[in-house]
Amino acid sequence: MPSEKQICLNTSGLTKIYGFGANRTIAVDHVDLKLYEGEVVSIVGESGSGKTTLAKMLLGLISSSEGDIYFQGVKRDISSQKKKQEYWKNIQAIFQDPFSSYNIFNKIDSVLLDCIHMRGGRNLPREKKVEMMTEACSFVNLKFEELTNKYPFELSGGQMQRLMIARIFLLKPKILLADEPTSMIDACSRATILDMLMQLRKEIGMTVIFITHDIGLAYYVSDTVYIMEHGRFVEFGTADEVILHPREPYTQRLINDVPKIYEEWDLTTV
């Protein structure tokens, strides 16, 4: 653990309980997460283990039932709309499903312009804004001239997710929370998108929380890995520690679920 580095985001006993009575679900159960500046942390767990719920709490999109979140060592305060907006300059997200991530009534231009405005570029001249948008698009191999005045739903899933990365490129947040950003994308685009993410991370020095159900992917991208089962972190450590020497049977199972080249491909786990 790189102890000389600063803690960027950490939680203590973070819990989320949905519903009550017979419908009571403990989606996230007393989670302690430590995120150091500049590292890539993976949170791995099967579907329904509470990864997205945890992500939304970290983003401040839903409230927690219990526990605290500290941002740069200070207890996070997002009690007012203004403080929230300030917080969201520091933490941004890419969601799992690109098809539902965009407002279908807004054009691509407005998605990117929102980012420029959020960074305080509202009064920039139009040409400067176009230049910035063009740069962001070309970073993810998209041509802004072809996208302007189009709607996001006119793009493919992979292109939409790349546009999301272009968004992050413009926003340059301290922390990026990527919630299974490639799980809805066809296999060909997947590697491209991962590479772009890692490239962007290097370029602007972001801290990344990478959420996935694919432990192989986690090993590929991350420094630290947290294993999540039924809302709890059952194991964590460096990627090598956790994946090469797993202690928990659950981690073992996740590793065994990753298809091997020499085995017959089981497409359902991909």
Added chain:
Amino acid sequence: MKHTLQQIFRSPKFVVGFSIFAAIVLIVIVYPIFITDPPLGIIGQGTFFPPGIYVSAYDSLGSPKYILNLSDAATKRIAAKLGDQERTDIHDWLVADGIPESEIDIHDTEKLLEQWAQNYDPNKKVQGMTFAKQRYYQRLDTSLKGLLSTEGAIIAQKNPETGALEESSMIKQADYVNVSEVASVRFLPFGTDNFGRDVLTELVAATRTSLQIGLVAGLVATLIGLTLGLLAGYVGGMVDDVINFITNLFIVIPSFVLLILISYSVGQEQRGPFLVATVIGLTAWPWTARAVRAQVISLRNRDHVNLSKLSGHSIVHIILTDILPYIASYVIMALILQISSGILAEAGLSILGLGPKTTETPTLGLMMNWAMIYQAHIQGRWWAYFPVLMTIALITFSMNLMNTGLDQVFNPALRD
């Protein structure tokens, strides 16, 4: 957007509903341009004139005469005065007067009329006959006078100096006038109502007012319901609890009962059409609020809303751009339903006598109310209420049809 409009106008149900509705609106707009009479102007002296073409009898005397020898003219004239019912009535009177049944043949017109002329005595009391029936026989007797005559009628005018009658012209039985040459003719397709007003002109004006009432009521209800539904659904928490409580309160008390109470307490004098419309709107919003709230709740946790929050947008901005456009189609459908139920609510209120008080324009409900008070349905004066019923039915039918069409476009699962 353009694509959606194309789809909407390709839905047969919507197109049929829209055409009917557009036709009604068009009539309401165009008719007053040609018929400029005040809709509540009284033209008939008497009640419930039947539908038909009214030709000025006086003007037709002065119109050019044409002689037409039509073989069935006499038969028709007799049949009009002496139908099967009259023949039976005459038979009954004669029998009661003591003429043996065997001597009466109701199909022999000449003999029947001869027997009638000989035996009928208006002053004679027949046992067991009501006064009304006696009057009926007196009227029948007058109308039968000269029925078989082949003579014409003499028109006489009073000489202003001597005061004596002077023959001015003679109308023969074969004389005809051309309706288009008679100076004054009025077509009353739905006759007149209990006050002697032209039902069609009244109906067009009433439809216009009722549509306006429906529109105002629908807009008021939709605006309130939409605002409260958006707030309750998006903001949640305490706001949701309070709004939900009020909504449930309004839903538990049947809105029509509330409507009756409010209308009653407002008082007859204050109840103009727009006040009634507003009151209808004020009692009709809960369903819209509830439906909008449910829709918003299902939307507020979507990723595009989350992304909009992350982009630093305010609550108002998110409601207006990330929620409202997604439920716009739904709101339009709710508005159409509210308009049509607003029209029905006005009709219901007016039938109970709690509708708008108006002196210039009638409403569909008021026309029903008048027809009912003057017992048009009991007297068989169908033209005073049936066209009104049909109009109400057509308006609601066309609007519901439009709604079903829209529903099929917006909800692909419902497409057939």
